[in-house]
Amino acid sequence: MHELAQLDHEYVWHPFTQMKDWLAQEPIVIKSGKGALLWDAQDREYIDANSSIWTNLHGHCHPAMNKAINTQLKKIAHSSALGLANEPASILADRLVKAAQVNAVGNPPLRKVFFSDNGSTAMEVALKLSYEFSRRTGSPHPRFLSLEGAYHGDTVGAVSLGHIDLFHKTYDRLLFKTESVMAPYCYRCPFNRAAPERADARTYRKCNWECTGIVAEKFDQAKSEKRPITSFIVEPSMQGAAGMIPQPDGWLKTVAQITRDNNAQLIADEIMTGFGRATNPCLESAPIFATQQEGVTPDFLALAKGLTGGYLPMAATLTTQPVFDSFLGKYEEFKTFFHGHSYTANQLGSAAAITSLQLLQSPKSINARAQLYKNISREVAPLWSLPQIGDIRQVGLTVGIELVRNWRTREPFQLAERAGIRVCEAMARAGVLTRPIGNVIVIMPPYCTTRKQLKKIFNTLADSIQATLPIT
Numbered sequence: 001m002h003e004l005a006q007l008d009h010e011y012v013w014h015p016f017t018q019m020k021d022w023l024a025q026e027p028i029v030i031k032s033g034k035g036a037l038l039w040d041a042q043d044r045e046y047i048d049a050n051s052s053i054w055t056n057l058h059g060h061c062h063p064a065m066n067k068a069i070n071t072q073l074k075k076i077a078h079s080s081a082l083g084l085a086n087e088p089a090s091i092l093a094d095r096l097v098k099a100a101q102v103n104a105v106g107n108p109p110l111r112k113v114f115f116s117d118n119g120s121t122a123m124e125v126a127l128k129l130s131y132e133f134s135r136r137t138g139s140p141h142p143r144f145l146s147l148e149g150a151y152h153g154d155t156v157g158a159v160s161l162g163h164i165d166l167f168h169k170t171y172d173r174l175l176f177k178t179e180s181v182m183a184p185y186c187y188r189c190p191f192n193r194a195a196p197e198r199a200d201a202r203t204y205r206k207c208n209w210e211c212t213g214i215v216a217e218k219f220d221q222a223k224s225e226k227r228p229i230t231s232f233i234v235e236p237s238m239q240g241a242a243g244m245i246p247q248p249d250g251w252l253k254t255v256a257q258i259t260r261d262n263n264a265q266l267i268a269d270e271i272m273t274g275f276g277r278a279t280n281p282c283l284e285s286a287p288i289f290a291t292q293q294e295g296v297t298p299d300f301l302a303l304a305k306g307l308t309g310g311y312l313p314m315a316a317t318l319t320t321q322p323v324f325d326s327f328l329g330k331y332e333e334f335k336t337f338f339h340g341h342s343y344t345a346n347q348l349g350s351a352a353a354i355t356s357l358q359l360l361q362s363p364k365s366i367n368a369r370a371q372l373y374k375n376i377s378r379e380v381a382p383l384w385s386l387p388q389i390g391d392i393r394q395v396g397l398t399v400g401i402e403l404v405r406n407w408r409t410r411e412p413f414q415l416a417e418r419a420g421i422r423v424c425e426a427m428a429r430a431g432v433l434t435r436p437i438g439n440v441i442v443i444m445p446p447y448c449t450t451r452k453q454l455k456k457i458f459n460t461l462a463d464s465i466q467a468t469l470p471i472t
Contacts (some may be wrong), residue, residue, distance in 0.1 A: 002041045004029045018452065024094075033060030036449040049427075049457045050434040050444050054240070054272050056310030058359050059448035065309050065355055072351035081115065081345035088350035089115060093316075095357050100289060100301055100318055107260070107297040108320040114337075115316050115345040119271035119304035120153025122315035126267050126300040127157045128339055129323055133265070134230040140441035145181040145218060145264075146233040149242030152269050164241065166415075177231065181218045184211040185245045187391040187402065188410065196410055197382040201391050202248045212254045218230045219262045223418065231299075232259045233267040236290035237278040237395050240271075243440045244400025246393045253294040268298035271315075275306035276360060277444065278396040280326050281369035288360055290396075299323065307349075309356035310446075314349030368447055372397055375451045379458045380443075386462060388469045399443040401461070403469065413439050419469060434456050 001009075014022060029041040036059055038046045048056065058065060079086055093113040100110050114125050126178060127144070136140035144161060146152070152161045160175040162168045168175070186192055187201035191210040194201070215232075222229045236252050239245040239412055259266045272278070273290040280293065287293045291301065300323075304315035331336035343349075359365050373396065380399055383389055390404035390412075396472050403419050405411040413419035420436025427434065443457060 001026045004041050008073060020096050028433075035059040035061075036446045044431070046428070046433045047449075047453050047457055048433050048446060049194070049432050050442055051446050052310055053435070054090045054277070054442075054444055055305045056305045056446050057275060057356060058309050058365070059446045062164050062359075065311055065352060066360060067313065068351045068355035069348055072348055077236075078343060078346050080342075082340060086345060086347055086350070088354060089345035092350045092354050092357075095354060096316055096318060098305070099357060099361070100292070101296060102292050102297045108299075108322055109297060110301055110318040111321045112319050112324045113316050114319070115314065115350075116341050117313050117343055118153075118315050119269075119302070120158045121341060122271065122302035122317045123158040123267075123303050124155045125151045125317040125339060126269075126302050126319075127161065129317070129319060129337065130231045130265050130267060130300060132337075133323045133326050139228065141227060142230040143222060144178040144231050144233060145222075145229045145238060146178060146180055147235075148180050149183050149185075149239055149245065150180070150233070150235070150363075151239075151241035152233060152235075153271075167241075179218065179222070181215050182211055183239055183242065183245055184251050185242075185248050186248060187393075188243040195267055196390065196408055198302060198407075200246075200393055202246060202393075205248070209254070212251060212258070215255050216258050219258060219264070220435070223262065229262065229264050230269055231265045233269060235269045235271075235273060236296070237273050237293065237399075238290075238393075238398060240273075241437060243402070243437050244393055244395075244398065244442055246395045246400075250294070252291070252296055254317055256294075256296045265299040266296070267302070268296075269302050271302055271304045272398075273396075274303050275356070276369055276396065276399050276447070277306065280396055281366060281373050282332055286366045286369075307356070308352040309359070311352045311356075312346070312349040313343075314346060314353060324462040347400040361465065365447065369397060372445075372447055372449060372454075375454050376443075376445075379451075379454045383458065384464055387471055388465050392405075397444065397447065400437075401443070403439045403441065403465070413469075415439075422468045423461070423464045427460050428469050430460045430464065432460045 009023055030038050031037045031041050036048055038048050047461055116122055131142045146161045148163050150163045156174055159168050160178055163180045186205045191203045191207045194204050194206040197204050215412045219229050256266055268291050276288045279287045280292045301318040308314050327335050327337050361443045387407055388403055390407045390410050391402040405413055420439050424436050
């Protein structure tokens with residue numbers, strides 16, 4: 001075993017990992033990367049097919065990103081945001097606000113930015129601001145609604161918004177109660193009357209939009225109980241940790257309007273979907289946020305993961321002027337937002353994020369993303385021939401491939417069978433790295449990934465499925 005692997009086994013506790021299984025085999029120890037490629041401590045080459053857990057946008061060791069960080073490092077790495085401002089964070093806030101603008105009538109625009117460290121803290125900020133804004137504007141008992149299968153982070157507040165028992169049930173006694181409503185999971189929706197086909201279930205579904213009707217009913221019920229919903233939390237376009245569950249076109253706009261009609265706040269968790277991950281780059285506007293694609297302005301927009309292009313841990317929560325104004329007052333009124341982090345508005349992260357945004361908004365990047373979108377669509381299509389695949393869901397530059405025991409009945413594999421894990425382990429042995437979500441294989445490559453590399457990703461996936469899950 002490599003000496004670095006030995007050190008890992010001796011001292012490191014990994015996230016979302018059964019460490020008994022981890023300690024039973026030698027881990028892959030990554031030592032370097034360039035573009036869409038990674039190399040381990042034994043000089044084996046891999047394609048990074050999930051962008052290092054959904055974070056890397058432009059590729060590893062990108063010269064512009066490296067230069068931005070090195071240039072900032074020669075000035076200063078970090079100074080406190082408590083009582084001080086700094087150059088790159090001020091510039092970044094301005095550019096994020098401008099990048100997030102939506103041509104939507106009647107909704108106040110996003111105008112203020114609160115920086116933090118990661119996706120969980122971005123959602124924690126949104127949750128706390130929403131809670132206190134509700135109280136200060138006439139709702140003494142704020143009530144939160146999110147989707148079934150929701151995952152919004154691992155801090156206690158963010159976990160309270162989640163509804164995945166496998167992740168969250170253990171902590172029940174630490175959490176506050178929130179409400180849930182069905183997610184628009186077309187492939188497994190009880191209201192979808194269509195028989196399974198060899199196509200994305202959103203394209204052949206037969207329903208009457210019961211999913212949006214149920215959201216409206218939930219708001220009405222809460223109002224009749226005289227305990228109205230004050231905030232609705234969604235991942236726009238696609239629920240990530242729930243299993244890459246995509247929303248049909250129009251769902252987000254409809255539920256956003258329902259939320260507005262009930263004087264509730266909309267919290268958009270774009271930790272995963274932001275910065276071009278879940279939008280169609282072939283559209284003329286080339287939106288970088290999923291909310292923009294449907295013309296929706298949320299009251300809170302939570303960003304992380306791709307914010308710095310996958311280079312440094314940083315997050316941001318954008319909100320509106322009315323929310324900001326509700327925290328203004330005399331010192332002795334103590335209306336201050338009492339929340340913060342040691343590395344809030346970190347200069348290195350801000351410098352990286354500014355450069356990442358510049359790259360994203362450049363014609364070269366927009367064209368590259370459009371080509372990647374088309375290439376993914378072409379390369380994933382042959383997978384429909386595999387009977388072990390029930391649904392293939394592409395949203396922007398993200399794909400979820402759901403493995404099933406029988407595609408005609410949608411019969412799933414049991415989680416204990418580790419079907420997704422075994423397929424990904426086989427892929428790793430063949431030089432392609434990604435992680436599953438249960439029975440769903442996630443393909444989310446960096447934007448620099450070539451057609452040749454995509455071919456290898458999807459060919460390796462097909463070979464690994466057939467070798468690991470043979471038809472009996």
